[in-house]
Amino acid sequence: MSRTKLKYPNIHELKVVKVKLRSRLALMAFLALVPLLIFSSIAAKRLSDGTRENALRAMQETAHTTALIIDRELQVALSSVSVLSRSPLLMQGHWEQFYNQVKSAVPGDSGWVILYTPDGKQVFNTRLPFGAQLPFRPSPEELALIITKKKPHISGLVWASTLKQNVVFVDLPIRTTDGRNYVLSQAFYSDHFDVAFNERDIPSSWLVGIFDQNGITIGRSIKADEFVGKPARADTLKAIQSKFDTIIKHSIRGNIEVYDVITHSKLAGWAVAVGVPADEIDGQVRQAGYIAIGGLALAICAALISAGLVGRKLANSMEMAATASEMVGRSEELPTMLPSGTIEIDNLQRTIVDAAIKLKDAEIKRASIEEKNAQLLESEQAALRAAEIENKRKDEFLAMLGHELRNPLAAITSAIALLRIKAANDATILRPAEIIHRQSQHLREILDDLLDLSRVIYGKVQLEMQATDLGLLVGNSINTMVDTSKFSKHVFSFYTESLTINADATRIEQVFSNLIENSLKYTDEGGSISVSVSRDKDMALLSVMDTGVGISPNLLPFIFDVFMQGDNTLARTKGGMGIGLSLVHKLVALHGGTVNVHSEGVGKGSSFYVRLPLIETDAPKFRLPKNEIDMSLSGYKILLVEDQDDLREMQQALLKELGLEVWASSNGKDAIKIAEVREPQVALIDIGLPEMNGYQIAAALRSNSKTASVKLIALTGYGLKEDKEQAIKAGFDHHLTKPLRLGELEKCLTVLLPR
The missing domain is CATH 3.30.450.20 (PAS domain)
Structure with missing residues (x-):
């Protein structure tokens, strides 16, 4: 019995690109500095902006404090005049006694008091002796208006020709017990303030x-x-x-x-x-920028020097470890290891020394192997736990990513809708706009599928079940697709029966749309696609069959797994994200049904079969609403509150182009002020706003008598059932998810503000 001799490759014979450790560390340092430069530039910009904002805030505080001091001085004068106006001497017309009373109450240093008749004549003036010849008021026409309004009045700056100085008056209308009208005023020189x-x-x-x-x-x-x-x-x-x-x-x-x-x-x-x-302000901003740039330069120098020193030390330690590894098993003594200061490399050196010792002592080697096996098992279990944690983080990240993508997608959708309206008669612009519109629609469908998949995974999807005619639902969807020429490059046929199921019509239409999109993607031009809805015992059977590229036998068992992709060629001309079919499988399961796939192999097409339980009911069957916009949006007055600049600008321009009167704001405080002045009919409010969120804005508008009647619509990237309930509880009349669909907006406005 002969044994085959295994030949191990010599690593020196392999054709590989060899790079020294120091070079790799230098490259890593360089790559690490690129994002550092970028984010440091952003930080420097924010620091400069913050310095400017702090300076302007200090100016604002000075302005507000000065205004408060002015109001304080005027309020003191107004209170003084108000107290004097209730004097019985004034009410009974005892002018000389009242003059003496005022003279003692209001010293001449802080101003003087004058009593006027309606025609501007002075009855007395505490700046002059009682009975002296007194001039008329510099602006007597103000007195009639003050008496008519019956309210205190604070004048602007008035030139008193007799005094040759500028004067300010704090006036209060008086009516004596005998029915005569007067104006009691306290006057100040302008330098009083x-x-x-x-x-x-x-x-x-x-x-x-x-x-x-x-x-x-x-x-x-x-x-x-x-x-x-x-x-x-x-x-x-x-x-x-x-x-x-x-x-x-x-x-x-x-x-x-x-x-x-x-x-x-x-x-x-x-x-x-x-x-x-x-x-003075910009100099502070520049100084802050110089400080940030200087700090960045120091950080770069420190990083380069550290990389050089660490690289040299690591290279020496690893070369020594390589030399020692070649000597393991020989009789020579191992060279003295040079500590690197790096845990991983020092562990490698210790492993080499341990291996040399284990070769000399079989008993120690056997014990070491057992210990190592135990360590490997523990490491495997730790790795498994880490993988589970990472998988959960991945799912959470996908869910949050979908929400965060809604803002830029909404801005793109609004911008393209506006561009299509503007370029209606310009083919050179309309064609690219149509392409971008179609691709953004595709992106929105991918985003919806991604969000729906994450909701299904975490059990957050909410089904609105009702009696639904599956044949009618599929027929309506096919008619819409035919109208948009979706099947223009394929041979398409379909047959439907009227079959009633208990289902969420929107989700079942989503299942059908995903199956059709899958067939269109994997069937070349000229290929055939057929759809049928028929009865299969006590189940409704929805079939989608095509003559496309088919499914390989090794892929068929995993076709409904998340992120499983059919085409892994370098071009990825047909492979998707691996979301659609997984979502189909999970949505059908939530309806108590099953989905199966059949394919004879690559190049022989594929068939998908969805089975859903039939029900017997006399309840009216659900029909999908039309997607077209049947009414003009013109005439509505809308307040748009959105902190994303691009999204706010595009949505405002689009709504204006459709005939609406639109005001926009990026924050809650300005939005409330605009609502008080402009009195819009409807407010479209984003929930995730800085400082003052959408719920707080809604509460403020509802509590204000001027804005309480405004219809409030929440416009947000979060569309779960609990999100909608929270919006209604906060005072909103309706809840819409981004990107904004004009059809949904029209239906919402029609309900809230019927013509």
Whole structure:
């Protein structure tokens, strides 16, 4: 009996590319630095932006504090006048006694009090002795309006010609017991409000200005004598007259660029502007950028030096280990190992030494083998547990990935819909747009299948079961496919019977669509595809057969496994993601049915058979709704709230193109302000917003009397049953999932706002 001698290949004879460890480590360091450079650049940009935002926030805080001080001073004056207005001396017309009372209550240092008749004549003025000759009010026409409105009034800056100074009035209408009308006013010089500058430690390079409702300068922290009483610049005046706080960057006298933060006092409606030279803020931003770049440069240098040192040490240790491994089993003593400082390489060196010792002592070797087997078993079990954990993480990642893909897919879908409308008469644009539209539809179908598969895997899919005519459902789907020329390159035939099943019609249509798409993908042009719906004993049988590439015998048992792909050639011209058939199998099982496949082999076509339980019922059978948009969307007023810039821009443009009046916002606070001013009919609100999420926005709109009647629609990438229930509970009227389908939007608007 002869034995075959095994010949082991000499590794030195193999044709392989040999690269030194140091070179590989250098390459690894280089590859590691590429993402570091990218993300460090992003971090530097964010640091610079954060520095600018902090500087602007400090300006805003100064502006708001100044406005609060102004309101405080005006409120004190208004309270003082209000208390005096209730004096019995005033009500009974005892002017001289009332004059003395006011004189003692309001010292002349903080202002003076004047009592006016409706025509602007002064009854008395605490700045002058009682009975002195008094002038008329500089703007007497204000008094009639104040008396008519019966409300306190705070004037803008008024030029008092008799005083040769600018004055501000805090007015309160009075009606005495004998029915006569007067106006009780407390007057201030404009420099009274310099207290707003004195109470704050304002940097010398900052400029703070106070302006009345007409943009006239009331106070200024720098060169007040030159600018008080003069109007603001045109661009500043525009921001002052706006109802919202504003940040503008513009050039002032001397071509100096400044940042201006403008806010408004709540009591008087005056504006407070804080200006800072742009170089001061941008210089801080540049400094932050330089610091980030310097830190990055140091990190790169440290990484390269560390890679060189570690590479040298590892290379020396591994060369010594290689030399020792060649000497194992010989009589020579092993060379002294050089510690590398790396656990794996040091373990390798120890293994070599242990192997040499085990060769000299059979008993130790046998014990070592048993110990090693135990270690291998434990490692295998640990690896199995790790694989299970990784598999679970993979499934969770796929589910989250599907949700995260909805935002960019929604933006692409809206952009292509808009492009198709715009390019209706331009064939050079319409053809590429149609291709992108078709491919985005395919991408959306893949995404839906991916999400549905993850829901089925985790038991989160919700079926809406009802009596459904399977033949009618399949027929409607085929008619839609024929209308879109899906079968134009194949020989197609079908036969259906009216058979009633208890099913979720949308899910069964999804099963049929996946089977048809599978046949179209694996059947070449000119091939045949046939569909039938028939009775098989007490089951409804749905058959989809084709003359395509068929299924190999070794693949057939695993055809319904997740991620199993039929074509693994390099081109992957026909192989899919391995999701569709797995989803078909799981959805059919949820309906209490079975799905089977038959193929004679490669090149001999394939047949899929879906069996579902029949039911006997007199209930009306479910029919699929039409997908077309039968009504125009024009005339609706919509508020769109979305923080993704591309998605918000495309959806707003698309809705406007369809005739809707649309306002858009990226955050909750601005959305609420827009809703109060614009009074939209419907608000499309994303749930996952920063700072203030969609549920909080809905609660705020519902609690506001101005916006309580707005119809609220949640537009989000999460479409589970519990997501919809949470949206309705939060105050939404309806729930839609991304990407936005215009047909669904139209149906929703028709129900919420019937014409």
